[in-house]
Amino acid sequence: MIGIDIDGVLADSDPSFRAHLQKIYQRPFLRKDVVYFDYQKCFGLSLVQIEDFWQTFSAQGKWEKIKVIPGALSVLKHFNKKDIILITARPDYLKKETLSWLKMNKIPYSRLLFMAGESKHHDVLAHKLKFDYFIEDRFEYSRDLADLGIKVLLLNYPWNKKFGEYPGITRVNSWKDIGKIILK
Ligand SMILES: [Mg+2]
Structure with a gap:
């Protein structure tokens, strides 16, 4: 088993997450910078930004597109x-x-x-x-x-x-x- x-x-999932971050925040988000599980910490995002990111990722049906x-x-x-x-x-x-x-x-x-x-x-x-x-x-x-x-x-x-x-x-x-x- x-x-x-x-x-x-x-x-x-990571390329989909970063592509969406790039789309909403209009700057590069590179895999090499994903050194923690927490994207907020990796990319220096505010709490509002990371919450907005996850909310729009879900709302736009992106989980199903991974x-x-x-x-x-x-x-x-x-x-x-x-x-x-x-x-x-x-x-x-x-x-x-x-x-x-x-x-x-x-x-x-x-x-x-x-x-x-x-x-x-x-x-x-x-x-x-x-x-x-x-x-x-x-x-x-x-x-x-x-x-x-x-x-x-x-x-x-x-x-x-x-x-x-x-x-x-x-x-x-x-x-x-x-x-x-x-x-x-
Ligand atoms: Mg995993």
């Missing part, structure tokens, strides 16, 4: 969908958009969990999930999952680079790398 995150793992990360579907098709569980840190109010995105993009999965606490290991324990692998892009969640003995594959991004290596976490660059590990 594998656990998979959505944003940054299945959904190529692209799938290349290579994800060709790896997932090797699994029975009952063995795929998604755990996202998205807020509950994005449930409708998230479900429709998963359906539109034909992502196979059996369960979708919205993270209940401040990290994903709580969900694993609460639902007694026996993951062989978890695929994630946020270091903090990866570390907490790895501490439970789950083999974590962490996709490299500017926002997790500074944390370096950790026992139980394997860094990968793409779904091609992920496929080589989980399909062997």
